[in-house]
Amino acid sequence: MRVDVAVDGAVGTLTLDAPPLNLLSDDLRRALLDALSDFRARRLRAVIVTGRGRAFCAGADLRDEAKLTAEQVQAFLDADEAVFTALAEFPGATIAAVNGYAYGGGFELALACDIRVAARAARFAGVGVKLGLTVSTARLPRLVGEGAALDLLLTGRTVDADEAQGLGLVSAVADDVEAEARRCADVVASRAPLSVQANKVGLRHCARLPLAEAVTYERGEWARLQRTRDHREAVSAFFAKRPPEFRGE
Structure with a gap:
């Protein structure tokens, strides 16, 4: 298991625990999907997604990606999108408590959540142009607008927590990001x-x-x-x- 699952009242928490960078893997994706399915069945009202250690999620493992054949690429992309869609379509609120690096697929994981809050150590980057790939062109401009999205995606530059808040990428920056996410989750869970x-x-x-x-x-x-x-x-x-x-x- 690469995801710690906890439930407290109407709020579920999913903690990515695949040190050191919480990279997306088949095991991690499957654990996230299974937990979200269980949370939906239990009618939880809010879900927090966070990471353990210095990363929220630093994306896919490039060693796995480099081995993909042309026939395997679509299944690889579909596996990621299944997780992002499960978060976006969860009936209650999904909240990303971004504790550290959110790069590439990890950036997309945060974007798929309804609300994002950031630790002061959080860092965000759409690194597609650094790898000869593309990512976040669908979700990012819907959050921050086309101009800001082009800046981030064409340069691949890293954004700190304060700039992310200024762009509207995160709604809060907190010293205790999990406590801030829980506060937000409790508010949403109290609503209809x-x-x-x-x-x-x-x-x-x-x-x-x-x-x-x-x-x-x-x-x-x-x-x-x-x-x-x-x-x-x-x-x-x-x-x-x-x-x-x-x-x-």
């Missing part, structure tokens, strides 16, 4: 689960639509959620001046 999921799906779906179609979609989701038990509970709790008890119903 169906609403959290609808906001995740809706934001990404609406980004691909013309404005009028996006507004129509959003109004349809509002009407759907307005009929849920959780909405009625929220209104009742508001007037009773008590915390709501959301069930995802």
